[in-house]
Amino acid sequence: MGCSSFFLWLLLIFYVISSNVVLVVHGFTGTYGVNYGRIADNLPSPQSVVTLLKACKIKNTRIYDADHEVLKAFKGSGIEIIVGLGNEYLKDISIGEDRAMNWVKENVQPFLPGTRIVGIAIGNEILGGADVELWEVLLSAAMNVHAALQRLDLAKRIEVSSPHSEAVFANSYPPSACTFREDVITYMRPLLQFFSQIGSPFYINAYPFLAYKNDPEHIDINYALFQKNAGIVDTKTNLHYYNMFEAQVDAAYAALEKVGFPKMEVIVSETGWASRGDENEAGATLQNAKTYNKNLRKRLMKKKGTPYRPKMVARAYVFALFNENLKPGPTSERNFGLFKPDGSIAYDIGFTGLASSSGSSSFHPFKCTGAQHWLASPCSLLPTSCLAVVLLILAS
Numbered sequence: 503m504g505c506s507s508f509f510l511w512l513l514l515i516f517y518v519i520s521s522n523v524v525l526v527v528h529g530f531t532g533t534y535g536v537n538y539g540r541i542a543d544n545l546p547s548p549q550s551v552v553t554l555l556k557a558c559k560i561k562n563t564r565i566y567d568a569d570h571e572v573l574k575a576f577k578g579s580g581i582e583i584i585v586g587l588g589n590e591y592l593k594d595i596s597i598g599e600d601r602a603m604n605w606v607k608e609n610v611q612p613f614l615p616g617t618r619i620v621g622i623a624i625g626n627e628i629l630g631g632a633d634v635e636l637w638e639v640l641l642s643a644a645m646n647v648h649a650a651l652q653r654l655d656l657a658k659r660i661e662v663s664s665p666h667s668e669a670v671f672a673n674s675y676p677p678s679a680c681t682f683r684e685d686v687i688t689y690m691r692p693l694l695q696f697f698s699q700i701g702s703p704f705y706i707n708a709y710p711f712l713a714y715k716n717d718p719e720h721i722d723i724n725y726a727l728f729q730k731n732a733g734i735v736d737t738k739t740n741l742h743y744y745n746m747f748e749a750q751v752d753a754a755y756a757a758l759e760k761v762g763f764p765k766m767e768v769i770v771s772e773t774g775w776a777s778r779g780d781e782n783e784a785g786a787t788l789q790n791a792k793t794y795n796k797n798l799r800k801r802l803m804k805k806k807g808t809p810y811r812p813k814m815v816a817r818a819y820v821f822a823l824f825n826e827n828l829k830p831g832p833t834s835e836r837n838f839g840l841f842k843p844d845g846s847i848a849y850d851i852g853f854t855g856l857a858s859s860s861g862s863s864s865f866h867p868f869k870c871t872g873a874q875h876w877l878a879s880p881c882s883l884l885p886t887s888c889l890a891v892v893l894l895i896l897a898s
Contacts, residue, residue, distance in 0.1 A: 529584050529621030529661035530703075530769055533802040535562030535819040536840070537772060540569070542826040544843040548575030551823070554845055555581055558853045564771065564819050566626060568609035577616035584621035584661075585610065587647065589636060592625050595646055596639035602646035603653065611654060621661040622647055623771070627707065629686050629693075630669030637689045640664060641696060648700055663697065665705040665771035668712075668750075671757060676736040677743070677810065680753035681760055694763050704763075706754045707772035707821075710746040711785060711794070715834075718784035721746070727775075727790060728797030741809040747773065747798065747818075752810035768811075770818035773798065776834035777825075777848055786834045792849035795820060795840065799851055 538551065546554070552575050555563065565572055566586040576583055587595065587605065595602050610619055624644040628636045644662055651657040670690065674680045682690050697704070710726040724731035726746045733744040743749040747770075754768045775794035779786025798820065807814045825839035825848065839848050847853065 529582065529663075530562055530817050530819075531582065531620075532562050533805055533815060533817045534560070534799060535564065535817075536560055536823050537564045537566075537819050537821045538572075539566060539822045539824065539826050539829075540572075541829045542824065542843065543828060545824055545826075546843065546845055548572045550845065552576055552579045552581065554841070555579075555823075562819065563823075564623065566623075570609070570613075573609075573613040573617045573619070576618070577613065580618065582618045582620045584623055584663075585619055586623045586626060587643070589625045589628065589633075592628070592636055592639050592643045596642040599646045599649045599653075602643070603650040606647065606650045606654065606656075610660070611656070614656070619660060621663060622651075623705070624662060624664045626665055627667040627669070628664065629666055629689055630683065631667070637686075640689065641693050644693070645696060657700070661702055662700060663702045663705050664693070665707055667707050668709075671753065674750065674753040674757075676734065676738065677741075677749050677752040678736050678738040678756050680757040682757050687761065691761055694758070694761065694766065698763055698766060703767040703769045704754060704758055705769050705771035706750075708747065708750040708754075708770050708818075709773055710750065711775045711834075713746060713750075714785045715779075715783050723785060723790070726785070727793045728801060729793065739810065743809060745797075745801075747801070748808045748816070751816060752808050755808070755811050755814075767814055770816075772821040773818050774821035774838045776837045777839075778837040779834035780832050783832060783834050786837070788849055791838075792851060795849075796851035 536555075545551075548569075548571050551572075555561075556579065561580070562582050564584040564586070567588055568585040573583075573585070591605065595605060606622075610622065613619060624647060625636065625640060628640045631637075644664060648657060648662045651660050651662065668674065670682055670686045672681045672683045694704070714721045714723060714726040722731050723729075725733065725744070728745045728747070731744060733742050734749070735742050741752075743752075751768050751770065755764075758764065758766050758768070775791040776783065776786040777788045777791035798818070802816060802818055805815050806812075808816055820840065822838045822840070824841050824843060825837050827836055827843070829835040840851065840853075842848055
């Protein structure tokens with residue numbers, strides 16, 4: 503472990519000395535985004551998804567790969583997108599910059615500038631995961647991708663980052679007590695140093711749902727759902743928390759501060775609530791999913807910081823855009839979507855221009871409220887007045 507740490511530090515020092523490192527603006531300019539997962543066989547076309555996102559005024563999204571059809575569909579939409587370099591590519595990309603260059607030239611550069619690719623996520627939930635071999639190559643893969651972006655003069659517009667799960671922490675309650683796991687910090691510290699050098703934030707997948715599901719007897723459901731509750735007091739900081747989301751974000755800030763990165767921004771790369779679950783999945787109900795996501799959206803739209811970092815505006819990507827029927831695992835894994843596969847809302851959290859799936863399947867020429875109609879039917883079949891509304895939305 504000591505040798506691995508020493509090697510990582512040497513690699514980082516060599517990189518900083520030998521390259522012209524440029525600070526970049528991170529790839530999330532708003533406060534509310536959505537993860538567009540596609541582990542399903544019943545989803546609408548990427549073109550229809552763009553229409554849906556524009557109707558909802560969602561301007562930030564993440565995908566878990568660099569699917570060319572998706573990237574083509576997003577061309578000209580104005581929607582900012584972070585693409586993913588899958589875990590299965592990390593070992594190959596870590597070998598050399600030429601491998602990273604080939605990947606970028608094939609999966610990123612050809613779609614610019616029409617498609618607004620603003621970030622590349624290197625792997626997903628690597629550190630703290632089961633494959634320790636991937637822990638060892640994460641930093642070199644990230645460095646090689648960034649070096650390729652520099653050579654292509656893209657480093658100033660495309661952020662390089664890597665999202666983490668809560669598994670990287672040894673503990674997270676109260677927020678001020680949060681620390682990184684001892685086995686993780688060997689790899690996390692040099693990774694954070696590199697991201698600090700290039701101006702990237704710390705991405706964390708934070709799920710109050712998972713915390714509540716694992717300990718419903720000791721966690722107030724209202725605290726998890728942003729509803730009225732007594733809250734908790736962090737006795738070390740004397741800060742009062744009235745929702746778990748902010749507590750989880752501040753826990754990450756506390757952990758970063760302890761290892762020497764007090765100024766690094768924390769962005770939530772995934773958060774959400776399951777609308778269905780197995781019998782042992784406490785809290786996985788339609789009403790709770792609606793409550794969490796509606797209140798989360800309201801919270802993010804305030805553009806405010808957290809108790810521990812009041813000047814750092816909270817930002818988050820919701821998981822996920824659709825229910826994904828092919829995801830493995832418990833029932834909850836397939837029921838995080840804000841929308842059903844036909845484009846109808848899974849529950850109402852205030853998006854305009856959408857109708858619930860219980861509504862009529864016929865067209866509403868003067869209202870054009872049903873996004874599911876756009877997704878299910880070609881534009882040539884839309885009534886003229888409805889098509890005009892769609893065109894106005896696309897132009898906005």
